Amino acid sequence: MSMGNIIVGQSGGPTAVINSSLVGVYKTAKDRHADKIYGMLNGIQGFLDERYVDLTEKIKDNLDIELLKRTPSSFLGSCRFKLPEASENEAMYQDIFNKLKKLEIKHFFYIGGNDSMDTIKKLSAYAKEKNYDINFMGVPKTIDNDLAVTDHTPGFGSAAKFIGTTLKEVIRDGLVYDSKNITVVEIMGRNAGWLTAAAGLAKAEDCEGVDMIFLPELPFDVDKFVDKTINLQKDKKNLVIAVSEGIKTADGKYVCELNAASSDFVDSFGHKALGGTASFLAHKLASEIGCKTRSIEFGTLQRCASYVVSRTDLSEAFLAGGQAVKAAFNGESGNVITFERTSNDPYHCTTHSYDVNAIANVEKKVPLEWITNDGTYVSDELVDYIRPLIAGELTPIMTDGLPRHLTINDLNR
């Protein structure tokens, strides 16, 4: 029996495995006899301009599927678009549903974070109110791991694996010279410290780990930071310190705003506004201590590093897409696929289909009891929570010495 036409979109910041969720939606829908499978370009914003593609023309065979699983960033492009309330702009809703009707869409899938889930929440509510026979399902995605209800979010595990892998190398690199030096590493996460906490993964049998970790969940005191660093350096010449881009002082000021150079430009820099936290602290330490310091911003590398992708993360991203299709085909709407950890060691998760109202626009932070040593490190419980999410690898498919990706030319350049 035919399941009708479906459409899928990607929204918010890209991850290393967001396309694995896209493949999960595509392959599961295809296997379950969907008719047309459309992909909206640049999310709901592009759809409003009638920009979409027929995915069966873009994903031609099983090799394309394997390549797309391994392709970082958003295959269909993305957007940061907040849908107005229907009460504020019903015309836009009518426009969207007319366009969906024109394509005879029966099922609508949106892959994104808590902001993007707001779109699923509003469209599903409007459809119910107006009795449109279209199911809206959310597929969770974010490197920030800040989604409510779900144990964790696809995209986080691979970013965490990149951070752990790279920090082990940065620590080795810092040890080579027989002289004092301090490296401050800046990690993404404006309000939630999950990614920065992944710095705790670097501590292992073959690595002493980073020396301090500062999350945005607690206020940051620059002077205490300098004092603690001076203390640590009494016993250890080479220090590596991980800080979140979002750490703030007690008066609510971002540390990077203390950086003259960056705050001058805050307005003209979109998401780069928070850049410069590590740079500011490295400069501060250099002038206070006088030893060699350096700052490293992982920046976008941490969200698109597909060559250190976590197999667990990639498989769960695919699963989330597939489960969303199954739920929609069973008539569900206004739900998001969530993960429940039924066992940590050995690791096992089950999935649920959960009410989007509990997830949209909600931000899950790191519990304070998982932050230790007077706010300078993370607990073993937190590392034990992250560890299974970085397990396993997926070998890239290489051509000409570099990882091969699947791409489309339909995005505006």
Next chain:
Amino acid sequence: MSMGNIIVGQSGGPTAVINSSLVGVYKTAKDRHADKIYGMLNGIQGFLDERYVDLTEKIKDNLDIELLKRTPSSFLGSCRFKLPEASENEAMYQDIFNKLKKLEIKHFFYIGGNDSMDTIKKLSAYAKEKNYDINFMGVPKTIDNDLAVTDHTPGFGSAAKFIGTTLKEVIRDGLVYDSKNITVVEIMGRNAGWLTAAAGLAKAEDCEGVDMIFLPELPFDVDKFVDKTINLQKDKKNLVIAVSEGIKTADGKYVCELNAASSDFVDSFGHKALGGTASFLAHKLASEIGCKTRSIEFGTLQRCASYVVSRTDLSEAFLAGGQAVKAAFNGESGNVITFERTSNDPYHCTTHSYDVNAIANVEKKVPLEWITNDGTYVSDELVDYIRPLIAGELTPIMTDGLPRHLTINDLNR
């Protein structure tokens, strides 16, 4: 027949494969019946403080050998130490040779770049003059690829593979939003543009590549740079531009020195002094064009990224170490192992043992005929030269979800 005792050291900046050269020296010397195999800690500087280890105690079996091949940075630590002329400080030379005599060293191997080869040049000359029966051999190493005589240098291929791989991902990442944005990526290489030229690898069947590449071999004009960027953006919303950390204006000023924030700190920042080139240009473009810009500094990640190591590079690094041992055991001294490319397609190289005097302190830059488009890109010949050096991979050995390294605790912390 016994070959006597040997000692090996590592010097200069670390690479992803410098330990493969160390393994090449160790295994080849062991297989050819060296007696004791010593490793000096933090190069010749540590040796002057009698800091060394018995490598047979640190590399216990074949699994250790496989782990060490895959371990980035310098296993034995490193130094940046310029040996004075014997005429200036003969006492230091006598000190060194007394310590070598005490350990009954017959063969001395030093893994490093053109500065480090100066140590081999001076020690081998002094040994000949004073009739010491010790052979001194150099093993080439540098991500900068700026060594004379040799076709290329171990360490460069893996750094180039990281740059090509990461740039493909950064380019994908920049395409997701349907809005103008510019990414400026800063790549290592103070005077020679080989590594920055590796940005040319990103252009492939599945990737449009970076839009401009600026090497330090040519003077950089900030105003022309802004104009060219504005021109490019007329046809293309998302731009990715690669610049060397070492680009200078016509009057010989480093571009990063134009950056108020960084130049304030130039003196207190050792090798970070050149940081901020991309940041300065991104700020400049943002204020001139008004679109979203971001800067990415690859920094030390490019020299220690062992999970995207080039198999070709790693094997050649091992080969260079092994050939140095064979040459020394044949009685050679004062030479460096070099590579000669006998065929580019299919790729094949042979090695030679070459007079260190032609290599020490000499810097090989990118030929100007390999820089194209009015200084904004690199030629196909240059990319064809680099491509074979990034071929092949070596799977990391993973434990707890992260690459496993072999380490020693003898380095000063």
